Amino acid sequence: MRRLPVSALALVTACSLAGCGLLPGSSDLDEALEVMPADATTVTYVGRAAFAEREGVDDVVTGADDEELERYLEAATTAAFTRLTPHLRTMQEAAFTDLDVEWEVVASGADDGPWTAWKINDDLDLDDVGDDLVDAGYEESEMGGERAFTADLGSADPNTQLVGGRYPVAVMNQVVLVPDEHLILTGADPETLLDVVTDDEDSLVDAQDFETVVGAVDDPEFAHLQRDLDCAAALGGATGGDDSGQAESMTSEAGLEDLQRPEATAFLVHGDDAETTTVLAFDDADTAEADASAREAWLEDGGMLLRTQQPIDDIADWSVEADDSLVRIDHAFDDGVDMAARAALAGDGFTLCAP
Numbered sequence: 001m002r003r004l005p006v007s008a009l010a011l012v013t014a015c016s017l018a019g020c021g022l023l024p025g026s027s028d029l030d031e032a033l034e035v036m037p038a039d040a041t042t043v044t045y046v047g048r049a050a051f052a053e054r055e056g057v058d059d060v061v062t063g064a065d066d067e068e069l070e071r072y073l074e075a076a077t078t079a080a081f082t083r084l085t086p087h088l089r090t091m092q093e094a095a096f097t098d099l100d101v102e103w104e105v106v107a108s109g110a111d112d113g114p115w116t117a118w119k120i121n122d123d124l125d126l127d128d129v130g131d132d133l134v135d136a137g138y139e140e141s142e143m144g145g146e147r148a149f150t151a152d153l154g155s156a157d158p159n160t161q162l163v164g165g166r167y168p169v170a171v172m173n174q175v176v177l178v179p180d181e182h183l184i185l186t187g188a189d190p191e192t193l194l195d196v197v198t199d200d201e202d203s204l205v206d207a208q209d210f211e212t213v214v215g216a217v218d219d220p221e222f223a224h225l226q227r228d229l230d231c232a233a234a235l236g237g238a239t240g241g242d243d244s245g246q247a248e249s250m251t252s253e254a255g256l257e258d259l260q261r262p263e264a265t266a267f268l269v270h271g272d273d274a275e276t277t278t279v280l281a282f283d284d285a286d287t288a289e290a291d292a293s294a295r296e297a298w299l300e301d302g303g304m305l306l307r308t309q310q311p312i313d314d315i316a317d318w319s320v321e322a323d324d325s326l327v328r329i330d331h332a333f334d335d336g337v338d339m340a341a342r343a344a345l346a347g348d349g350f351t352l353c354a355p
Helices: 028-033 048-055 066-075 124-134 189-198 231-241 247-254 285-300 338-344
Strands: 040-046 101-109 117-120 137-145 145-148 172-176 182-186 222-227 264-270 275-281 316-323 326-333
Touching: 028 101, 028 117, 048 101, 048 189, 124 137, 124 145, 124 172, 137 189, 145 275, 172 189, 182 189, 222 338, 231 247, 264 338, 275 338, 285 316, 285 326, 326 338
Parallel strands: none
Antiparallel strands: 040 101, 040 222, 101 117, 117 182, 137 145, 145 172, 172 182, 222 264, 264 275, 275 326, 316 326
8 A cells, every 4th residue: 555644645734625715816726717617517727837937947938949849848747738738849930839828728518618718928919919810811800899810721731730830720710819818718619718707707716616626735737627527427438438338337347336426526736846636525524534435445455547457556655535525635656747647637546436
């Protein structure tokens, strides 16, 4: 059994785990949640600037040479990748790149989205971005008093899928600029995001569904949040297969029968050393206590990452603790943040639950 030392739990702080609630505007993650619609059920937040500062690559800027870009990409992990990171090299002639992004948040609801918002650093003039989008071949219009831009596949080079040789149409087919907030909105429905930004619609901060799980750590650098979790679908996703008609047998084979279904989950990267934590929120303290006991037993008895069939106890140190209606698991994978983030994004490992 590979448990983290008790000190790593960090449960006794200025407030209890259950009492460290979300305070609007108190962190970049809180600010990002204020941009996403209240009905979003899955959210991934990347604090790109925070990662770059921690890794000492914040001096790499748009227009950097290949050597500098390589230095940045070598430092980046899955938890540092935004939707723009894969296009970092090809966008160096664009008016902005991933290196101008302070944070990214991507979210989707049960039937809507995905939505994407980029918070851009204060030094970049978004009017210059708009002018460059037009120069690249985007069609300009107006949305809610803001400049909006559209490009389709026909506007992009068929070989590179870039508009004007510098903007990836798959990521940026619809774009809305909000200069007052230093935001670029994109995705399938940027108008919905604009309504949230202008307070015409409620945000995830208003909904408070992620309040307790987000408040479990200070200033997360990366967060993957889920609510209204379908444990059967998550189990199928973690195995890379189809859960239809197989949930019961898969649950039994994986040893998940005694785990409870959380109301919300969070995988978080935080701290100066990029520590990783999973937080599960339940209906009440009794359910949380039952899950913590069952989850600890599952891990000790050979609970696996389902995609790789590796016993978690062989590849990570971990500690499980219940506090009121929350279960907190602090963990450290042998392969670092990258493996932890990949497992979390696949719905595998510490957030697994019984259908």
